[in-house]
Amino acid sequence: MATMKDIAKIAGVSLGTVSHVLNGTAGVREPVRRRVLEAVRSARYQPSQLARGLRRVQTNVIGMIIPDITNPFFPAVVRGAEDLAFSNGYRLILCNTDNDHSKELAHLNELRTYLPAGLIVIPSTFSDLTNQAESYREVGTGVVCIDRLPKDWDGDTVTGDNQAGAYQATRHLIQMGHKHLATITGPLHLTNAQERLNGFREAMEESKLQLAPEYVQEATFDKQGGASKAALLLRLIPRPTAIFAGNDMIAFGVLAAIREAGLRCPQDVSVIGFDDLELAELTNPALSSVSQSGYQLGSTAASILLERIRGYAGPAKHIIQETSLKLRDSVASPSPGIPVKRTATGNRRASKR
């Protein structure tokens, strides 16, 4: 591979001049400039990102740390970040943590030695990001946190409007006539799961609807978790007529559990999810869901990072993306025909808890 030295020789100039032409770091007389450019072309020269990074103490790499690319919500986030990064000359190093904070730590430590221009992180559970990011910031490397936040985080953030989205979804269920609502939340040590629960509660309180503790179930953010907690909810008396799921994966599990229990969605139980994954329209019934753009989450994070890279040193930005309710076929009014009301038996059973 041709090096800068080769170019300098071909063009008959010094190393410094080649660098200046390439980076526009100093005025170079036109004919010289042309000669250099021509040499670059003829030799198919491309500057070594390694040497460049070493000298500049900063590479064109952005570290992206996420729990698991295999989780259907994240690919869009990554893609959004990659697109913006790519079009600005940056590349993404992708790291999966599996929500394991020690793995996250390993990535954080190793990534540092690549001198990345910045980091985009979806923190793992119990993440130590707040402390770790300190050392990045010290050397001027931006770290933006997305989707959910680690404890005490005070840097840049991009998140969905979880509370508002959940509120909106719950409100819709209530307006459809539901009175017995339940929710299956994500892991409540995750801020996004918390906020969604808050939104749910807010709507419930606003409508003065009772919410017994057993109607709030915490699960992992996956189908498995949704299914098992839904099975549990469906056995409660009175049986909830609507379930707000902490995310779509949970909702898919709920859908499965409803079928499993011999019930129908939406006739017997309405369901709303969160995230509006592409697959939401594939299920039967198609899932109503709170839509938030993962792509935008990623691209916005990248754009904040780019600002930081270009020198913005202002206060931390906290961007909250709007959500919107995407209505499909998984919600209906509670059927008045065979309402599962408090029966004598039901009461008795319920009072056992």
Place this chain on the structure above:
Amino acid sequence: MATMKDIAKIAGVSLGTVSHVLNGTAGVREPVRRRVLEAVRSARYQPSQLARGLRRVQTNVIGMIIPDITNPFFPAVVRGAEDLAFSNGYRLILCNTDNDHSKELAHLNELRTYLPAGLIVIPSTFSDLTNQAESYREVGTGVVCIDRLPKDWDGDTVTGDNQAGAYQATRHLIQMGHKHLATITGPLHLTNAQERLNGFREAMEESKLQLAPEYVQEATFDKQGGASKAALLLRLIPRPTAIFAGNDMIAFGVLAAIREAGLRCPQDVSVIGFDDLELAELTNPALSSVSQSGYQLGSTAASILLERIRGYAGPAKHIIQETSLKLRDSVASPSPGIPVKRTATGNRRASKR
């Protein structure tokens, strides 16, 4: 950040010795070794991957080029590669091409300047990878091609057994009693789509079943493509009683089109997909599909790459992963009740083609 020089000073040895301790490149007396290691620990030293890569003409980075992380089949592939890479000290730079060979070329060119230890590529359509990889191989950088192959590729490969999988699926449909089979293939300039079509044809021929050209439709590998071509197939007379889809996304489209046409799956039309995405079990009916492990595709590719990195210089490896048929609820025997036979009208219409 501490550098090697600092460590050398703390431990009271020379730079070279530190390097030898860290890399085991030369015997170092135990007490010295311990002193160095202790210094490394106390200073939290981590070697600069950049300087190291620059000097060694090889970094701990693996370039991974795929069409689009947003396509549900690829995350597992990436994850498989990342896991194996990570556990061996390598990191992944992720590049999306959107199947655009010029974008692929851009990535290929830029990636070179990072001196990656290797490349894992799912080639874009009309990929020029065969030529491009030449320059990588010249400097001893391995390139392994997965899922589908570019023209004239003669390097390492890992692919699913597309033909066998398709054959198996088609055979199953035939055994269930179907005689009017159709297929919606992926883009036929992709080797995997071709092979799947071959498998389909093989099974048809084996059973001496007729296959009129209009029962083979080519589509893009997505829901959209599947839906529109399925709509077309469902209007043919005789109407196919079973459709083999080139991948699951196409199959999802088929499912939608069937519903759209007022028909039922599997009673009226059976469907089998390919890939066995996680979502296949979420649809209604749950989709039967040819299962191939994306994760394994990725991890196997990474392991071949690691062998190359470690010096294996033998002939190209061509690994073909087994597929298996995953039966769910989208296939049934053709209903004998109301078979769509060649009617007089049907014949006339059909003969118009």
Place this chain on the structure above:
DNA sequence: GTCTTCTTTTGAAAGCTTTCAAAATTGAGT
């Protein structure tokens, strides 16, 4: 104690860029 032979350790070069101070060149003004 000296010599030889290994084994350890060292010092410097090399890898490719950017950057800064210094040198060279240009152009305007007189």
Place this chain on the structure above:
DNA sequence: ACTCAATTTTGAAAGCTTTCAAAAGAAGAC
């Protein structure tokens, strides 16, 4: 033509590691 100021260009250093030849040290044989 000559000076001065401004603009271009150069050369060398620096960034952090690995590696190779050479120097230093240890150990064994005599």
